[in-house]
Amino acid sequence: QVQLVESGGGSVQAGGSLRLSCIASGFAYGTYCMAWFRQAPGKEREGVAALDVDGSIKYADFVKGRFTISEDNAKHTLYLQMNSLKPEDTAMYYCAADLTSPVSLTEAEYNHWGQGTQVTVSS
Numbered sequence: 001q002v003q004l005v006e007s008g009g010g011s012v013q014a015g016g017s018l019r020l021s022c023i024a025s026g027f028a029y030g031t032y033c034m035a036w037f038r039q040a041p042g043k044e045r046e047g048v049a050a051l052d053v054d055g056s057i058k059y060a061d062f063v064k065g066r067f068t069i070s071e072d073n074a075k076h077t078l079y080l081q082m083n084s085l086k087p088e089d090t091a092m093y094y095c096a097a098d099l100t101s102p103v104s105l106t107e108a109e110y111n112h113w114g115q116g117t118q119v120t121v122s123s
Helices: none
Strands: 003-007 010-013 018-025 033-039 046-051 057-059 067-072 077-082 091-098 117-122
Touching: 003 091, 018 033, 018 091, 018 117, 033 067, 033 077, 046 067, 046 077, 057 067
Parallel strands: 010 117
Antiparallel strands: 003 018, 018 077, 033 046, 033 091, 046 057, 067 077, 091 117
């Protein structure tokens, strides 16, 4: 059974940093593309960053230059390094995975989801 478990969320001041982690299990990690999504109350879930099986990366325009997606294949772990955080980054952040290729920030392309980790950024 595929399981994705996020961690690393918390409350920080604007301009601060956080690193989110997603530990994956129950599937062949190297065969899946993985991504980070986020959802604020009352808003639609939106793609943040994605990493394809060949290492290709796609970022949403609103985080490009501030966030970095990476992975540790040996640990089956996906990361999202978030720098220069803004109050509008406040949301529940979700890890997602699927066999979809090429790299995608479209929610419908992903069938496996974690429970999320909350990120709160104050002014």
